[in-house]
Amino acid sequence: MTNHSGLVMTQARAPLTRLSQVMDEQGNWREQALACERPLTLYLNKREIVTLMTLGEDPEALVLGYLRNQGLVERLDDVLAVQVDWEVEAAAVVTSHTPDDIEATLAKRTVTTGCGQGTVFGNQMERLKGLQLRQWTLKQSQIYHLLDSLNQHNATYKNAGAVHGCAICSAEGEVLSFCEDIGRHNAVDTLAGRLWLEGINSDDKIFYTTGRLTSEMVMKTAQMGISALLSRSGATEMGLQIANELGILMLARAKGRHFLVFSGQTRLELDNKPAPLARSNKRRSQDE
């Protein structure tokens, strides 16, 4: 189909879960849904770029967001077509022109990608220098509204586990866009693609992820122009350092009524403190 901007785009869909027979510790067999994981090889103007291992919830937005976050496509207007075909596990993106430095960018990725990070660390930080993120104030009540709203959105996780969830939310805590994927990087790239496609202004939005706040996740948040970051999991010291540098309000370990504010504390209005009795010291999950 063709969307309003004249961009030709498929809407390829594939099953997100499959049923398997598994045995439990009692020796009982049961049917268990498993999240699908499939390779999607991305071609930019017929040039093979990368193979993404993905759940495949929204592959067109994923490849657009990936190209955007990797700095391989600068403007959505340059994109003429995005065509995904699961039969051949390929995504073909056609742009009006290929960036001159694409070979350099790809060569650079060779030496800086790996260890499950999947990004160009050096380049990313350079591109973020001088970025001015809007410093708005978030209310605790809006965080709680957001955490409550999120419970209706993680369908694949509830069904099969093994996926991360990400969301773009309004300052009021409404979930505007939600995405699940095997890799938390794919989920955030998919949301970055949707922001582009829907022309959503991001400087008053909140980015939520179930995943840990590593350096890369914080950088991707800034790349989307978002200055409020919320995670169900923990953060690394480098993630915090970058959040401080870029002026990001970063909350981690947000579950139920609990959260920890790691950076930008002055931007949070505590308008709805829970009764202290509600506190629990129960351990967070190992995957945090």
Next chain:
Amino acid sequence: MTNHSGLVMTQARAPLTRLSQVMDEQGNWREQALACERPLTLYLNKREIVTLMTLGEDPEALVLGYLRNQGLVERLDDVLAVQVDWEVEAAAVVTSHTPDDIEATLAKRTVTTGCGQGTVFGNQMERLKGLQLRQWTLKQSQIYHLLDSLNQHNATYKNAGAVHGCAICSAEGEVLSFCEDIGRHNAVDTLAGRLWLEGINSDDKIFYTTGRLTSEMVMKTAQMGISALLSRSGATEMGLQIANELGILMLARAKGRHFLVFSGQTRLELDNKPAPLARSNKRRSQDE
């Protein structure tokens, strides 16, 4: 220092956690330990290969395991030196000869790495074809012994969260080697490096991870020559498919007395079924 095999190797160490002041939902400030995350740029015979974002628990084993799992170094005997210097965040590995196809391998990585997977999917599966993993029988009682033993090993997680843990365990459920890292891929690569350095026979070992069993984690298990895989988290449908192809006994969602056997059910001896009453249907963590 120099180890018995004449390999020159540093033992670079760096702090694994740092303290930060964070604010909770009550507005109370507290000291919180955060897991460190640092870039380590790997040079093989002065050729820049990759930058790994790592906790840095055992960097020498990490880079050796990375080179091994990426197929860039085939035999430990070819390695002359592994020198890590955190001052410059670099690891220099010197081998007696560089594989002829290194450029091809690196070029291939350019197009297949990404999305937080950090691997060469196509190549990996080719290299695993025809692999014969030993089909031994694991006892339920040994799994429970292993799960109990693991509780003393996740020091950084207990202190700071935000890391994954991995372990190589004996068939009897003893933890032989444990490693934590920001990326679960780094943790498993570190263990692969240690198996090499210590010349441990892996075909009767169990690989444990807190992370999800994606296609890549299952392939890395097979690359280490291990045919029994245990995870605290869930698995993807592709991870299960590969485990079936390679003959891996795969257990997921192993916590307390519960687990699900996804593949290789005939290789598990249920010698210690818990009392059915012990069962709980409580949801697993979002990060599964």
